[in-house]
Amino acid sequence: MRPSAAAAAAFLAPAVTASSRLVPLRRARRFAVRCVAAPPAPKPAYSPSKTGKWQWTFEDKPVSVYYEEHEQGTAENVKNILMIPTISDVSTVEEWRVVAKDIVTRKGELSYRATIVDWPGLGYSDRPSLNYNADVMENFLVQLLNSPNSPVADADGELVVVGGGHAATIAIRAAGKGLIRPSAVAAVAPTWAGPLPIVFGRGSDMETRYGLLRGTLRAPAIGWMMYNVLVSNEKSIQSQYKSHVYANPENVTPEIVESRYELTKRKGARYVPAAFLTGLLDPVQSREEFLELFAKLDGDVSVLVVSTLNSPKRSKAEMEALKGAKGVTKFVEVPGALLPQEEYPLAVAEELYDFLQGSLSSGR
Numbered sequence: 001m002r003p004s005a006a007a008a009a010a011f012l013a014p015a016v017t018a019s020s021r022l023v024p025l026r027r028a029r030r031f032a033v034r035c036v037a038a039p040p041a042p043k044p045a046y047s048p049s050k051t052g053k054w055q056w057t058f059e060d061k062p063v064s065v066y067y068e069e070h071e072q073g074t075a076e077n078v079k080n081i082l083m084i085p086t087i088s089d090v091s092t093v094e095e096w097r098v099v100a101k102d103i104v105t106r107k108g109e110l111s112y113r114a115t116i117v118d119w120p121g122l123g124y125s126d127r128p129s130l131n132y133n134a135d136v137m138e139n140f141l142v143q144l145l146n147s148p149n150s151p152v153a154d155a156d157g158e159l160v161v162v163g164g165g166h167a168a169t170i171a172i173r174a175a176g177k178g179l180i181r182p183s184a185v186a187a188v189a190p191t192w193a194g195p196l197p198i199v200f201g202r203g204s205d206m207e208t209r210y211g212l213l214r215g216t217l218r219a220p221a222i223g224w225m226m227y228n229v230l231v232s233n234e235k236s237i238q239s240q241y242k243s244h245v246y247a248n249p250e251n252v253t254p255e256i257v258e259s260r261y262e263l264t265k266r267k268g269a270r271y272v273p274a275a276f277l278t279g280l281l282d283p284v285q286s287r288e289e290f291l292e293l294f295a296k297l298d299g300d301v302s303v304l305v306v307s308t309l310n311s312p313k314r315s316k317a318e319m320e321a322l323k324g325a326k327g328v329t330k331f332v333e334v335p336g337a338l339l340p341q342e343e344y345p346l347a348v349a350e351e352l353y354d355f356l357q358g359s360l361s362s363g364r
Contacts, residue, residue, distance in 0.1 A: 048068035048116075049069050049070055050068065051068045051069075052066075052151065053065060054117075054144070054149075054150055056140050057143070061128060063130075065117060065120055065144075066093065066118040066124035067118070069114070069151065070097070070113070071104050079112050079160070079356070079360050080112075080113050080154075080156075080160070081103070081112055081113065081114045081162055082114075082152050082160070082161050082162065082182075083117075083163070084117055084161070084162070084167040085119065085122070085163075086166070086167055086341075087166040087167050087170075087272075088165065088276065090237065090264060091118070091122040092118065092259075092260070094259065095339060096114075098341075099114075099341050099345045099348050100116060106353060119140065119167070119272070120272075121271055121272035127266060127268030128268060129271050132274075133281060134282060134283045138170055142174055145159065145182070157181070160356060161184075162186040162352060163187060163190075164188040164190075165190065166276075168188060168189075168190040169190050169191065169293065171185055172293045173283045175296075176297055183301070183359065184302040184304070184355070184360070185304070186304040187306065187322075188348060189311060190305065191338070192282055192283055192284045192289075192318065193314075193318070197282065198314050199314075213277070214274045214275065214278045218270070218274050223270055223274075230273075231264055232264035232270075234261045237260050241256065241257065244311075244312045244337055247343060248343070287321055290321070291325050291326075293327075294322060298326050302329045303327055304329060304332070306333075306348060307323070307331065307333045309334070310336065311337050329359075330355060332351050334348055334351060336348075
């Protein structure tokens with residue numbers, strides 16, 4: 001999610017001149033085209049089969065990480081899926097629940113168990129004051145997949161990683177380094193540039209201002225004040241969801257806004273957003289590096305890219321660059337914007353299920 005346009009623009013305005021090629025944030029959030037696909041299916045409050053906390057250790061500090069499992073009874077030949085939420089100010093396992101439930105309840109030769117895990121510092125996980133960046137998040141993912149006591153430890157070498165936004169790109173990066181060895185990866189609306197860098201760029205003057213904003217957000221008293229202006233208020237959350245998170249503003253319900261608002265009030269809630277908004281969680285710095293991440297997996301790991309019909313212009317351009325790119329096994333497009341797995345879960349589930357059937361049935 002992008003921060004409040006007015007507040008962010010006011011904070012960064014001195015660095016943007018009239019002759020700048022960069023587009024004002026208010027224009028970056030103006031998307032006239034709305035998704036014309038059928039309305040999303042109703043989203044009942046599915047209950048997971050199991051919930052728990054797993055301990056991630058970073059710099060000798062234990063961090064309690066929330067996860068939940070979804071499966072349909074007991075069955076043989078069960079394949080494991082790890083679903084990781086899109087990194088955002090209001091990231092949560094909730095965005096994958098309907099997709100998970102749809103996949104695990106389907107009948108076929110293969111059965112599936114889906115584990116959804118909140119990122120440290122987000123969702124229902126602990127939110128310690130770490131110096132969050134892309135390497136820290138990658139470290140978490142690597143430990144999660146490789147630790148013998150993790151919730152996905154019994155995947156028997158056949159774990160499919162499904163992620164949205166930055167989460168997908170961090171997973172692709174880790175796989176390309178050989179730090180994790182998934183049997184396949186599905187990147188749903190993948191992104192690599194944070195909300196402010198994608199609009200204002202990464203010039204040295206802007207990086208200085210990002211650092212100032214980041215430091216302000218992390219500060220004890222004024223940090224909460226700034227965070228409340230940029231992120232933690234229902235009006236801002238509703239505006240962001242209607243402008244670019246969802247494709248159809250009518251799908252943004254009061255219940256969704258209230259649920260996400262409550263997440264922003266959890267202890268330590270501002271630390272990861274401070275890093276995300278200002279680009280510290282960006283796994284790469286350019287489109288060329290973005291494409292290279294996928295190319296490294298060519299011939300080794302099956303990769304599905306799920307683009308969306310109504311993503312913001314800049315984000316959609318990066319997704320479209322992956323169409324036909326080296327290392328991309330399959331490229332599809334579904335209704336939605338930056339969070340299609342929540343807005344149009346059944347469309348996303350259908351594409352994921354088809355991909356799972358092909359990639360796992362073939363033994364890749």
